[in-house]
Amino acid sequence: MTMQGWFLILAFVAILVATAKPMGLWLFALYEGRRTPLHLILAPVERGFYAAAGIDPAKEQGWRRYAVHMLIFNAVLMILTYALLRLQAVLPLNPTGLPAVGEHLAFNTAISFTANTNWQSYAGESTMSNLSQMLALTIHNFLSAATGIALAFALFRGFGRAQAKTVGNFWADITRITLYLLLPICIVYTLVLIAQGVPQTLAGSVSVQTLEGARQTLALGPVASQEAIKMLGTNGGGFFNANSAHPFENPTALTNLLQMLSIFLIGTGLTWTFGKAVGNPRQGWAILAAMLILFLVGTAVAYGAEAAGNPILHQLGVAGGNMEGKEVRFGIAGSALFAAVTTAASCGAVNAMHDSFTALGGLVPLFNMQLGEVVIGGVGAGIYGFLLFAILAVFVAGLMVGRTPEYVGKKIEAREVKLAVLAIAVLPLVILGMTALASVLPAGLAGPLNKGPHGFSEILYAFTSAVANNGSAFAGLTASTPFYDGLLGVAMWIGRFFVIVPMLAIAGSLAAKRQVPESAGSFPTTGGLWVGLLVGIILILGGLTFLPSLALGPIADHLAMLGGHIF
Amino acid sequence: MGKDFTSALRPAIVLALLFAALLGIAYPLAMTGLGQLLFPVQANGSLVRDASGQAIGSTVVGQAFTGERYFRTRPSAAGKGYDGMASSGSNLGPTSRVLADRVTADVAAARAAGISGPLPADLVTASGSGLDPDLSPTAALAQAPRIARLRGLPLDRVQALVASITVRPLLGDPRVNVLALNRALDATGRR
Numbered sequence: 007m008t009m010q011g012w013f014l015i016l017a018f019v020a021i022l023v024a025t026a027k028p029m030g031l032w033l034f035a036l037y038e039g040r041r042t043p044l045h046l047i048l049a050p051v052e053r054g055f056y057a058a059a060g061i062d063p064a065k066e067q068g069w070r071r072y073a074v075h076m077l078i079f080n081a082v083l084m085i086l087t088y089a090l091l092r093l094q095a096v097l098p099l100n101p102t103g104l105p106a107v108g109e110h111l112a113f114n115t116a117i118s119f120t121a122n123t124n125w126q127s128y129a130g131e132s133t134m135s136n137l138s139q140m141l142a143l144t145i146h147n148f149l150s151a152a153t154g155i156a157l158a159f160a161l162f163r164g165f166g167r168a169q170a171k172t173v174g175n176f177w178a179d180i181t182r183i184t185l186y187l188l189l190p191i192c193i194v195y196t197l198v199l200i201a202q203g204v205p206q207t208l209a210g211s212v213s214v215q216t217l218e219g220a221r222q223t224l225a226l227g228p229v230a231s232q233e234a235i236k237m238l239g240t241n242g243g244g245f246f247n248a249n250s251a252h253p254f255e256n257p258t259a260l261t262n263l264l265q266m267l268s269i270f271l272i273g274t275g276l277t278w279t280f281g282k283a284v285g286n287p288r289q290g291w292a293i294l295a296a297m298l299i300l301f302l303v304g305t306a307v308a309y310g311a312e313a314a315g316n317p318i319l320h321q322l323g324v325a326g327g328n329m330e331g332k333e334v335r336f337g338i339a340g341s342a343l344f345a346a347v348t349t350a351a352s353c354g355a356v357n358a359m360h361d362s363f364t365a366l367g368g369l370v371p372l373f374n375m376q377l378g379e380v381v382i383g384g385v386g387a388g389i390y391g392f393l394l395f396a397i398l399a400v401f402v403a404g405l406m407v408g409r410t411p412e413y414v415g416k417k418i419e420a421r422e423v424k425l426a427v428l429a430i431a432v433l434p435l436v437i438l439g440m441t442a443l444a445s446v447l448p449a450g451l452a453g454p455l456n457k458g459p460h461g462f463s464e465i466l467y468a469f470t471s472a473v474a475n476n477g478s479a480f481a482g483l484t485a486s487t488p489f490y491d492g493l494l495g496v497a498m499w500i501g502r503f504f505v506i507v508p509m510l511a512i513a514g515s516l517a518a519k520r521q522v523p524e525s526a527g528s529f530p531t532t533g534g535l536w537v538g539l540l541v542g543i544i545l546i547l548g549g550l551t552f553l554p555s556l557a558l559g560p561i562a563d564h565l566a567m568l569g570g571h572i573f
Numbered sequence: 574m575g576k577d578f579t580s581a582l583r584p585a586i587v588l589a590l591l592f593a594a595l596l597g598i599a600y601p602l603a604m605t606g607l608g609q610l611l612f613p614v615q616a617n618g619s620l621v622r623d624a625s626g627q628a629i630g631s632t633v634v635g636q637a638f639t640g641e642r643y644f645r646t647r648p649s650a651a652g653k654g655y656d657g658m659a660s661s662g663s664n665l666g667p668t669s670r671v672l673a674d675r676v677t678a679d680v681a682a683a684r685a686a687g688i689s690g691p692l693p694a695d696l697v698t699a700s701g702s703g704l705d706p707d708l709s710p711t712a713a714l715a716q717a718p719r720i721a722r723l724r725g726l727p728l729d730r731v732q733a734l735v736a737s738i739t740v741r742p743l744l745g746d747p748r749v750n751v752l753a754l755n756r757a758l759d760a761t762g763r764r
Contacts (some may be wrong), residue, residue: 010746012653012745013744014745017744027678029696051595055588058587059584059587059588059591060583060584060587061584061588070577071577072733074577074578074581075580075581075584075585078578078581078582078585079581079584079585079589080589082585082586083586083589083590084594086589098705109685114599129659129660129661131658131659131660132658132659137672140597140598140601141593141597141598142597143676144596144600144601145592145593145596145597145599148592148596149592149596152618154658177584180588182590184592184596184676185757189595189596189600192600193753196604196608196664197604197607197608197611197612200604200608200611200612200616201611201612201615201617202615203615203632204607204617205617205618205619205718206604206605206609206617207608207609207616207617207618208605211657211658212618212620213628214620214628214630214631214636215627215628215629215709216628216629216630216636216637217629217630217638217643217752217755217756217759218636218637218638218639218640218643219634220631220637221635222637222655222656222657223656223657223658224618224658225657225658225660226617226618226632227711228601228604228605230604230608230616231600231601231604234600240709246660246702247660247661247663248651248657248660248661248701248703248704251660251662251700251701251702252702252708253634253635253704253705254618254633254634255635256635257619258742259742259744259745259746260744260745261741262745263744263745272656311719315694316665316667317672318668319672319676319698320679321693322620322673322676322677323680323691323692324676324683324691324692324697325682325691325692325693325694326691326694326696327694328667328698329694329695329698329700330662330663330665330672330698330699331662331698331699331701332662332666332698332699332700332701333700333701333702333705334647334695334700334707334708334709334746334748335705335745335746335748336707336745336746337745337746338746340718340745340746343699354740356701357702359662359663359664359701360666361574361662361664362662362663362664362666362667362672362701363661364667365668366700367669367706368666392642411747424758426749427602430742437759448660452688455664455665456665456666456668456669457669459668460666460667460668460669461746470598472647479665480664480666481662482664482666484663511627513692526747549657555665556680559630563666563667563668567667567668571668572668572670573667573668573669573670
């Protein structure tokens with residue numbers, strides 16, 4: 007570990023905390039449906055969209071209607087993407103003449119991008135035409151992100167309102183979030199990325215003659231416009247196979263820092279927005295503090311393990327940290343930090359190959375996802391996932407003092423706790439169940455590239471990433487088979503929507519309750535005790551459920567590495 | 574429930590089409606237009622051209638250097654090495670026998686090329702993309718004696734060349750662009 011490395015990590019956290027309030031304020035304006043300066047230009051577009059689609063933005067929806075409309079919109083988008091991928095060969099903007107995307111791969115990819123996962127069973131440069139990248143994939147990057155933020159808004163309204171029947175208008179929420187938040191940031195961000203060296207062209211590739219006289223063909227395309235929303239919307243689906251490790255996606259140390267910041271930008275702002283929505287910004291800061299504690303511990307472990315390097319290679323005469331799968335321009339700190347960020351959020355972009363991390367360095371991304379990606383988390387999904395844990399935390403605190411639990415002015419009763427447990431229990435059930443299945447079936451065992459415990463880690467990582475809607479991979483696993491494409495597709499769908507529906511039911515149930523004023527007997531949910539309780543609940547639930555599987559994978563791998571065993 | 578369903582169809586289909594037009598077509602095309610106008614070099618891959626205008630590579634993407642008279646780039650898992658159409662890392666884990674065997678062979682090759690002492694890690698490990706354009710300054714300097722000998726240049730001159738190409742960003746590790754370094758080497762006159 008170096009001073010320079012820690013300086014990067016601390017600078018990252020400092021910039022992030024500084025953005026929380028400005029970003030949170032902007033999000034709060036959208037949450038309330040207030041005018042922003044951008045309305046001057048974009049309000050006519052917004053009105054036009056409503057008029058064409060027959061939407062009355064002032065007409066609010068109950069949680070059931072909000073949920074059904076959200077599901078149908080996502081289903082329509084998914085079908086559209088599946089059709090575009092299957093018809094790719096006959097559609098325009100296909101400069102390298104790629105064939106149609108196969109059935110199971112198109113199925114997997116359509117679900118994956120709808121669910122904000124962006125798992126890549128494919129190599130972008132040799133599978134997706136420019137039209138597919140732009141039209142079939144980029145729109146999901148925007149709209150799955152907008153859906154996530156809208157859902158968080160619905161839950162905030164549940165906490166913030168009293169005796170209300172509605173939680174907002176889904177169509178107005180996603181339209182405002184897309185027009186006044188995602189699109190403007192992406193326009194500026196895209197231009198910065200291009201200036202730094204990210205291509206933006208409709209050409210498919212360019213051929214050069216290298217200094218040694220060989221021919222090298224470089225894949226090109228409209229990369230920057232997709233890169234911007236890929237990071238900002240915590241989507242993570244790269245234009246190229248190597249994702250943000252590819253120099254055309256992430257050419258400099260500066261773009262690397264910007265990419266990491268943009269993954270966390272909206273999720274961090276939403277913690278402040280939550281505090282504001284429930285009338286006390288300190289509630290938001292308490293959540294952010296708990297998130298950052300979990301984040302920094304994970305980052306330090308990953309950085310430490312990668313900087314220490316691989317003793318098996320040291321024996322061969324190699325010095326220093328683990329550089330297999332890493333780029334020189336990011337270094338070990340910039341790669342370990344990126345890995346922690348991308349899995350704490352549900353982004354899944356990678357700037358280094360997680361499969362080649364040391365055993366403990368690779369355990370951190372895996373564990374971050376298993377916690378449910380509530381450490382900042384995916385845009386919207388992170389904070390609503392976190393609030394599910396907060397409900398359980400006040401429940402536990404209530405049991406200890408023998409009082410009905412309250413959180414930010416709402417009584418938490420049996421219905422909310424049951425629904426929260428339901429949403430949280432989906433994660434381990436599906437991850438561990440499907441991993442077990444793939445670990446015994448021949449079609450599952452055909453997947454891993456690496457042998458020994460690391461091969462099991464590859465399978466466990468795949469299902470964790472799919473259910474948690476992350477999309478990063480221990481990419482040695484060959485997942486473009488009917489077995490993995492199919493099973494992972496189902497896993498991504500369950501991981502997204504089986505959490506959302508109980509969460510919206512909680513929003514509806516909370517909105518209908520009256521506000522309870524804070525009293526001397528209320529458990530305070532702003533101080534250090536509360537932050538500690540939150541961290542504890544998240545670690546115990548994540549740790550206890552997944553520890554046995556981690557022992558079989560990364561921990562066994564670590565002991566083998568220390569003992570010099572190779573497989 | 575039935576009414577919830579039917580009332581969603583029109584907004585879902587119309588908004589999906591409108592957003593597809595805005596986000597999937599207008600946005601990337603407008604960005605392409607602006608990018609081509611404002612940053613034509615970067616938007617088209619940051620190509621480097623020789624005196625005759627022939628494209629010889631990209632400043633941001635790595636290319637293979639396998640000959641003895643050039644600074645060598647890192648091992649690459651992209652296709653057969655530095656394949657710009659097949660970016661990839663090796664994805665080999667820390668306890669992989671394949672990895673250990675590959676590194677053993679690369680260490681032996683480095684020793685044969687006259688590099689002694691602990692080997693800089695980036696010299697014998699594959700990058701994440703297989704297209705890493707850089708080396709660490711240590712990995713470049715380790716190759717300097719070989720280059721000086723084969724090119725008949727004083728060692729300190731080669732070392733100074735490496736130092737002049739080294740970039741030290743504020744928030745990142747120092748790095749040497751291998752294409753820029755080898756071009757500078759060619760420009761020193763003696764081949």
